[in-house]
Amino acid sequence: MSKNVLVVGGCGYIGSHCVRLLKQKGFNPVVLDNLIFGHREALPKDVVFFHGDLGDVELVSKILSSENIEVVMHFAAFAFVGESVEKPLKYYSNNVEKTIRLLQAMRDCCVRKFIFSSSCATFGTPDELPIHELTPQAPINPYGQSKLMVETILKDLAEAGQMSSAVFRYFNAAGASPDAEIGESHDPETHLIPLAIDAATGRRKSLKVFGTDYPTPDGTCLRDYVHVDDLSLAHILVIDKMVESSGFIDYNLGTGRPCSVKEVLDTVELVTRLKVPYENASRRQGDPPLLFADSSKARTELGWDPEHVDIKNIIETAWEWHKKYPSGYDDFVQHQ
Numbered sequence: 001m002s003k004n005v006l007v008v009g010g011c012g013y014i015g016s017h018c019v020r021l022l023k024q025k026g027f028n029p030v031v032l033d034n035l036i037f038g039h040r041e042a043l044p045k046d047v048v049f050f051h052g053d054l055g056d057v058e059l060v061s062k063i064l065s066s067e068n069i070e071v072v073m074h075f076a077a078f079a080f081v082g083e084s085v086e087k088p089l090k091y092y093s094n095n096v097e098k099t100i101r102l103l104q105a106m107r108d109c110c111v112r113k114f115i116f117s118s119s120c121a122t123f124g125t126p127d128e129l130p131i132h133e134l135t136p137q138a139p140i141n142p143y144g145q146s147k148l149m150v151e152t153i154l155k156d157l158a159e160a161g162q163m164s165s166a167v168f169r170y171f172n173a174a175g176a177s178p179d180a181e182i183g184e185s186h187d188p189e190t191h192l193i194p195l196a197i198d199a200a201t202g203r204r205k206s207l208k209v210f211g212t213d214y215p216t217p218d219g220t221c222l223r224d225y226v227h228v229d230d231l232s233l234a235h236i237l238v239i240d241k242m243v244e245s246s247g248f249i250d251y252n253l254g255t256g257r258p259c260s261v262k263e264v265l266d267t268v269e270l271v272t273r274l275k276v277p278y279e280n281a282s283r284r285q286g287d288p289p290l291l292f293a294d295s296s297k298a299r300t301e302l303g304w305d306p307e308h309v310d311i312k313n314i315i316e317t318a319w320e321w322h323k324k325y326p327s328g329y330d331d332f333v334q335h336q
Contacts, residue, residue, distance in 0.1 A: 003027045005239075006069045008054045008102065009076030010047075011038025013184050014117065014173055018073065018232040019043060020182065025236050030067045032060070033076070039329040042182045055098030060105035071242070072106055073115040073235060074099065077147070080190060081121065081286075084143035095146035100153065107162060113242050114154065114165045115235055120224075120252065120291060122148040122169060130294035133250050140286050151250070158248035166238040171224035171254035171293050173231055175314040176321035183321030184228075185328025193225070193315055196265055197322045200274035207276070209261050211283035216290060220261035224254035224292035227308035227317070237302040251302070254293025255309045264311065271315050 005022055009015045010031030015038070022029040023044060030048045033040075043049060048067065052059045054076045063069065077095045078084070084091040106114065121144030122137045139145045157163035174193050176183030184194050198204040212219040234253055241249065259267075265276045298304040308314050325331040 004030060004068050005071045005073060006030050006032060006063060006067065008032045008072065008074045009038065009117075010073075011035060011040055011042050011049075012075055013186065014170075014228055014231055015073075015075035016042035016182050017177060017228045018075070018235050019047060020177065021229065021232040021236055023047070027236070030063065030069065032063060037186070039185060041329045053098065055094075055101045057101050057105045060102055061109055064105060064109040064111050069109075069111055071113045071115065071239060072102070072111060073117075074102065075117045077117065079119075079143060080188075081141050081143045084141050084146070088142040091142045091146045092149075095143075096149045099150050103153070103157065103163065112163050113239075114163055115238060115242075116150060116154060116165060116167045118147045118151055118167045118169045118250075119144060120169050120171050120254075120293065122151065123291075125286070125288045126291075129290060130256060130292050131252060132294040133252055133297055155248050158246075164242055164246040165248050166242060167248070167250040168231070168234055168238075169250070169252045169293075170231055171226050171252070171291065173228050174225045175227040175229070175308060175317040177229065178317050178320075180317075180320040180324045183318065183325070183328075185325075192223075192261065192264055193268065193318050194322065196268040196276050196278075197272065197319060199278065200268055200272050200276045201322070201326065203326060205277070207278045208281040209265075209278050210281050211287060212280050213283070214289040216260060218260050218262045221287055222258035222260045222290045222292070224256065224258050225264075225311055225314055226254045226293075226306065227314050230304075230306040230308055233306075234298055234302060234304050237304055241302060249301075251298040251304075252293045252295055253298060253304075254295055255306055256293055256295060257309060257311075258290060258292040259311045264315070267312050267315050268319075271312065271319050
């Protein structure tokens with residue numbers, strides 16, 4: 001099998017970490033990214049890069065053919081839950097319509113292996129915990145719905161014998177590469193750990209803790225934080241699985257160790273030795289008290305064994321990145 005893998009959205013947070021790991025494992029990643037949210041600087045200098053959109057069938061077809069691609073990884077989604085509620089058509093257009101065009105290009109070029117970045121948002125507010133692959137999916141926002149729509153399309157393509165797909169539903173991606181060379185750099189930033197670090201360092205006046213009256217030990221929400229490199233590893237491991245078997249396979253990826261908002265803030269203070277200023281705010285609509293994954297299927301079938309399972313270790317990697325590049329890739333460019 002060819003080692004050439006097209007990584008769509010490979011300049012983004014998770015995509016860029018996956019590109020790095022692909023190279024380390026002996027693959028030849030090729031990246032397509034429109035750079036709306038991605039950062040060209042996040043890629044190794046010798047990676048083949050195409051600036052363009054996943055919905056450009058002509059461009060995608062050219063890349064698939066010229067680069068001898070046999071596997072496509074798709075990370076190029078809009079992922080702001082609140083924005084998806086306000087602008088649903090934007091999310092259905094990019095996350096669903098353009099993904100269909102990507103799949104059409106793959107079909108026309110006879111590329112039949114697809115690895116899709118989905119989300120635990122497809123489960124909405126589940127009635128049972130931990131969340132496993134058979135937990136009913138009932139998204140409560142357009143972002144989660146757009147991911148579930150693509151999953152449904154992939155199941156139909158597998159049933160028709162036209163595509164083999166692996167779907168990964170992430171929980172809370174976090175952290176940075178342990179060598180602090182690439183990390184999290186979003187604008188706007190919505191993830192708790194970088195927000196807390198920015199508040200601790202004074203780049204942000206404070207952060208808001210949404211809800212302190214949940215039925216949890218300290219009153220704040222509990223979430224499952226999984227290191228970005230561990231997520232990336234699962235994408236590499238599944239390639240061999242897809243060689244052995246065809247069809248549709250799905251995996252939930254998390255540590256299974258939920259951590260509360262206050263625990264995250266306390267750990268950021270411990271790691272940085274800085275105070276995290278915050279203010280309490282009312283609950284956000286649709287935020288469940290507790291979400292965490294049962295990832296035993298990925299562990300059993302893929303041999304996936306997360307290395308960074310302790311929240312302190314995850315935050316330490318994030319802190320090293322933010323300490324080195326406090327303005328993200330704007331600082332990164334200046335260091336080159």
